[in-house]
Amino acid sequence: MSQRVEHTLACYGTAIAAAAIFVLFAVAAPNFIHISNLLEILKDSSFLAILGLGFSLSFVTAELDLSFANICSLAAVVTGGLIHEEVSPWLAVLAGLVTGIAGGALNGFLVTRLKIPSLIATLGTASAANGLAFAETGGVAFVGRWDPTFLGVARGSVLGIPNLVLWTAVAAALVQFLLTATRLGMRMIFVGEADEAARLAGVKVRWMKFMGLSLSGLTAGFVAVLLTAHLNSAAPNMAGDFLLTSIAAVLVGMTMFQPGRVNVPGTLLGAFMIGMLGNGLVLLGAPYYVQDILIGVILVASVGLSAATLKKAAFGL
Amino acid sequence: MRAAAPILRLAGIRKSYGAVEALKGIDLAVDAGEVVAVCGDNGAGKSTLIRVAAGALEPSAGAVEFEGEPIALGSPLDALRAGIATIYQDLALAPRLTIWQNVFIGAELKNRLGLLDKRRMRVNAARYLARLRIELSDVNRAVERLSGGQRQAVAIARALHWEARLVIMDEPTAALGVTESARVLDLIRSLRDGGTAVVLISHNMADIVAVATRVAVLKTGVKIYDAPLGDLTADDLAHMIMTGTPPAPRA
Numbered sequence: 001m002s003q004r005v006e007h008t009l010a011c012y013g014t015a016i017a018a019a020a021i022f023v024l025f026a027v028a029a030p031n032f033i034h035i036s037n038l039l040e041i042l043k044d045s046s047f048l049a050i051l052g053l054g055f056s057l058s059f060v061t062a063e064l065d066l067s068f069a070n071i072c073s074l075a076a077v078v079t080g081g082l083i084h085e086e087v088s089p090w091l092a093v094l095a096g097l098v099t100g101i102a103g104g105a106l107n108g109f110l111v112t113r114l115k116i117p118s119l120i121a122t123l124g125t126a127s128a129a130n131g132l133a134f135a136e137t138g139g140v141a142f143v144g145r146w147d148p149t150f151l152g153v154a155r156g157s158v159l160g161i162p163n164l165v166l167w168t169a170v171a172a173a174l175v176q177f178l179l180t181a182t183r184l185g186m187r188m189i190f191v192g193e194a195d196e197a198a199r200l201a202g203v204k205v206r207w208m209k210f211m212g213l214s215l216s217g218l219t220a221g222f223v224a225v226l227l228t229a230h231l232n233s234a235a236p237n238m239a240g241d242f243l244l245t246s247i248a249a250v251l252v253g254m255t256m257f258q259p260g261r262v263n264v265p266g267t268l269l270g271a272f273m274i275g276m277l278g279n280g281l282v283l284l285g286a287p288y289y290v291q292d293i294l295i296g297v298i299l300v301a302s303v304g305l306s307a308a309t310l311k312k313a314a315f316g317l
Numbered sequence: 318m319r320a321a322a323p324i325l326r327l328a329g330i331r332k333s334y335g336a337v338e339a340l341k342g343i344d345l346a347v348d349a350g351e352v353v354a355v356c357g358d359n360g361a362g363k364s365t366l367i368r369v370a371a372g373a374l375e376p377s378a379g380a381v382e383f384e385g386e387p388i389a390l391g392s393p394l395d396a397l398r399a400g401i402a403t404i405y406q407d408l409a410l411a412p413r414l415t416i417w418q419n420v421f422i423g424a425e426l427k428n429r430l431g432l433l434d435k436r437r438m439r440v441n442a443a444r445y446l447a448r449l450r451i452e453l454s455d456v457n458r459a460v461e462r463l464s465g466g467q468r469q470a471v472a473i474a475r476a477l478h479w480e481a482r483l484v485i486m487d488e489p490t491a492a493l494g495v496t497e498s499a500r501v502l503d504l505i506r507s508l509r510d511g512g513t514a515v516v517l518i519s520h521n522m523a524d525i526v527a528v529a530t531r532v533a534v535l536k537t538g539v540k541i542y543d544a545p546l547g548d549l550t551a552d553d554l555a556h557m558i559m560t561g562t563p564p565a566p567r568a
Binding site: 180181182183186187189190193194196197198199200201202203260261 | 373392393394397398403405408409410411412413414418422423424425427432433475
């Protein structure tokens with residue numbers, strides 16, 4: 001195989017596979033190609049795409065955040081709980097965002113100050129966030145007739161494009177801007193690639209890692225607001241399913257465009273692929289567990305293809 | 318005779334690790350445009366000494382002066398800001414990142430909006446490499462795709478960007494072949510010719526003889542020799558390192 005073909009396959013192989021699956025569903029599954037269904041896929045993918053973008057900000061500094069889904073659930077019940085108590089929706093939104101960034105900052109503190117490996121620290125935070133979310137709700141969900149303006153944040157659309165899709169585009173643009181146009185982004189990436197080299201070049205390594213984990217938490221808080229508004233409810237483990245799928249979206253994204261590297265277009269396409277698989281399989285009448293099995297396979301395969309980065313983030317190898 | 322204050326003066330530097338005294342009152346002065354080789358056997362104190370000068374290690378006692386002024390080097394960043402750049406044996410580069418990212422990390426150029434000025438960083442990175450007579454047409458290339466000598470050049474280009482007046486190089490040719498080593502020695506000469514002072518740590522006596530203007534020899538934390546290279550040979554240096562005895566004056 002020529003080098004050019006190899007390079008093309010390395011960069012675009014996963015994207016080509018995604019296109020092939022798309023065509024397969026379009027042919028085999030009735031209504032798959034319908035515009036309303038495609039918008040539905042985009043809406044469903046938006047939560048895991050934004051959470052994936054947040055996860056990638058910690059991952060890019062070579063730290064793993066395994067708490068974002070639970071922090072998201074906690075932030076959701078904080079937001080939903082306040083709205084339920086008829087506090088101003090915007091104050092509730094602010095509380096959700098603050099909960100997210102506080103959870104992320106706690107991870108940052110545990111990892112950079114107490115030197116606890118992020119794998120362990122964020123698992124601990126996840127467990128604590130989960131407990132707090134159940135304590136807040138008493139194990140039930142907050143549901144009610146909430147302020148339509150608040151619900152419109154996630155439920156509305158602009159020129160026919162669902163707000164959730166627009167929010168995903170905004171989040172992707174911000175993360176891309178941070179990573180490619182700012183000094184903070186360049187330093188976060190450098191720290192993830194070679195932390196000792198960064199330190200010797202005068203970069204504040206701990207601060208970069210702290211920022212990565214905090215921003216991951218902030219993103220979780222943002223998704224919590226969207227999720228609460230979209231579902232008009234808040235439950236203590238409502239974002240739990242996004243943990244694996246969002247990480248899978250990032251890892252699948254690392255197999256394309258810039259192989260082995262966290263990249264925004266890859267994460268977006270990875271999220272869309274996972275959303276498309278779920279949707280297409282349902283339309284084909286496949287049992288629900290087939291999707292879980294496929295996600296597992298995708299996760300392992302993509303980790304296999306981007307193992308070096310993952311090992312460094314998880315185990316410092 | 319020295320005309321002005323040296324670029325770097327280390328005076329009475331001591332460093333202890335518990336009961337072990339790694340440096341026992343070392344004095345060392347380095348002038349602009351000089352290549353001072355610091356050599357000695359393993360455990361002589363070379364690495365400890367350069368880590369003190371690089372701001373990576375605080376001495377137990379002694380003083381550091383840079384360009385005639387006392388200076389406290391609390392971190393590598395302090396040293397870089399003062400004008401002391403250190404190129405470590407592993408080069409402290411991020412292999413998967415580009416040449417320009419490696420040159421500018423820690424001192425990125427920004428435009429009027431406060432954003433990264435990538436175009437200017439690419440142009441300047443190419444300019445620094447050209448000053449070092451290294452032809453690398455594409456500064457977007459990942460460092461992992463460069464040869465050992467080219468990687469040294471990237472590390473030196475970073476020192477140029479920091480406008481270092483003193484570059485400390487730790488075993489710069491240790492992992493290189495003959496051709497690449499010759500290229501790195503050329504880089505050292507070009508730094509010297511540009512007026513930059515260089516402190517060279519090396520086990521390779523032939524390299525030292527090829528580029529050094531002065532030699533300081535350490536043994537068990539004590540400086541036993543410090544003089545211009547003159548007509549010292551690699552064998553003389555090796556003998557001095559092993560025996561701790563300066564060579565007898567030639568007739």
